[in-house]
Amino acid sequence: MNKSGLVRFYPFDEIALFTTMTKEKQKISANADNSKPYIEIKNISKSFDNFVAVNGINLEIKEGEIFALLGSSGCGKSTLLRMLAGLETPTTGEIIIDGRDMASIPPFKRPINMMFQSYALFPHMTVEQNVAFGLKQDRVPRNQIKEKVMETLKLVEMEAYTKRKSHQLSGGQRQRVALARILVKSPKLLLLDEPMAALDKKLRGQMQIELVNILEDVGVTCIMVTHDQEEAMTMASRIAVMDQGNIIQIGPPSEVYEFPNSRFSAEFIGTVNLFDGKIKEDRPDQVMIKANDLDADILIDHGVTGTLGMKVSVAVRPEKIIVTREQPDSKYNWTQGTVEEIVYLGGFSTYYVKLDSGKQVVATQANLNRTIHERPSWDEKIYLSWLPVSGVMLIK
């Protein structure tokens, strides 16, 4: 665990909260037609020479959903997106959109439009010409083109810049134009390839929310690709965590965060403490684990089971760990350690605690008390504890 992990962590709770709030209305539209998925990706694979970029992925996406493919570079998320756009041909598998197989349809005829990472605005054309380009290809009558272009530019608040060329626009403005250029075609599916990567950090947060608002207003189905978990959680109603061409976990942001299904998922999203151990007791709906690094055993009391002696990991998020000076009166879920580092972040502090075994554990505590003396300090012996509901047992 390093301090950069902590920077990632900070805005997390706020955003998670925000996401659950904004997603409510979306879920309604997404659930409107539950009978069949709008987009079906069936067993799709892509190999380059001997390298398997995408390895038999299955996905179903509902109409109006904003779906994020999340993974580090080289995990196959961009290749999957390019296959949807038709820019790469799948080695195996099918892509079905609104009941239509896309295999034989070339990219210029697909009802899918993509916003490129670099935005790929045509540098020799004005904003207006860029947005009109797609409609011209569809032979839309001239007066209708003009009307639609202005309408879409208004939607993205770029109507004042129609005559500008792309090099005369800021990064955020370019993104809006790129968005207008694909929205104007009213595609059935919108693909966003790292939509915020070309923007500076300050602008990102603001644009993430704005982009989601526009997409929700239009009601377009959208698949985005990102390596930034914060971005995925802010924007998407569902996330697929990808690694080495496979999908590791699919679910709403809060589910992926609270109930990771694997070590990879747990570590990729947010900060996590992982404790290795063996199952010691398996009671109905409860599991007791003997952890290698902890003073007490771990008890997990929600929907888990396993065979005795099985090697497992337990994931505990830093905000779920309680830091105290007194020994907890529970028999489970606690350990002793020494405060190695404290990072004060205003609303809360992050404690880096070294256990006797040498393992480092990260815990965040809300700063409820105002004076510094009431909180544990450097090199102090403290106790870490958590509730039986807080841990998640991982077997892979």
Place this chain on the structure above:
Amino acid sequence: MVIAIPLIWMVLFFLIPFAIVLKISFAEMVIAIPPFSALWEYSEGVLNIKLSMDNYLFLLTDDLYIRAYAKSLKLAFISMSLCLLIGYPMAYAIARSGPSIRNILLLGVILPSWTSFLIRIYAWIGILKNNGLINNLLLWLGIIDQPLIMLNTDIAVYIGIVYAYLPFMILPLYTNLVKHDYTLLEAAYDLGAKPWKSFVFITIPLSLPGIIAGAMLVFIPAVGEFVIPELLGGSETLMIGKVLWQEFFNNRDWPVASAVAMVMLLFLALPLAVFHHYQSEEAL
């Protein structure tokens, strides 16, 4: 200091020679050394400047000059267009090929110019002449029963100019095309443009600076080309470079030769000005 070096170069090798030629073009021919009259004389405390427009007016009296200019411009224009038609696909293919093959292909474009220009043009005589390579091959294949007359025709001149100047078209085009962002074409496909439409609406407009640079590099030297028409076009081909040569060396009429050169420069300055205008507009 760094700016001064190209400036000094321009003054020494462009401006001063230009001024000398300009000066001679206003003089009169005399049989002396040098073979032209002085522009100014200082005698009895009076400075006499004699500017003669006769040389320029003379160019209008004989339609030989006008025909020679027209022919040169036409020949240069057609050669330039042919170079563009042949050079663009080549430059495009090179720019699109893998980095390892790319350098070999580029070398292939440049390699011929490592041999003497004159020898390469002589080689074309061997290929094009009546009992040359092409005619012998066609006769042997039985496609023709009489040799085609190719040498000493305009066609031979076109072949020679296009052959010699093609690299000057390919290289600036390649430099431009290799920088193109391929995602722009992908974006065009994605927005519904068929590949050929993407080429017409994206690739060609974006390569315009390269097209213009290549066209200028072919057109300008082709107008004044002397060696190729002389060797491949035979004695009948009337081109301004040849007229210039004849005025200068055969007639020893330096003032008229200078006037011919000045008018030619005027013709060439025009497209250059257009080019410059376009470039400064691009920079905006």
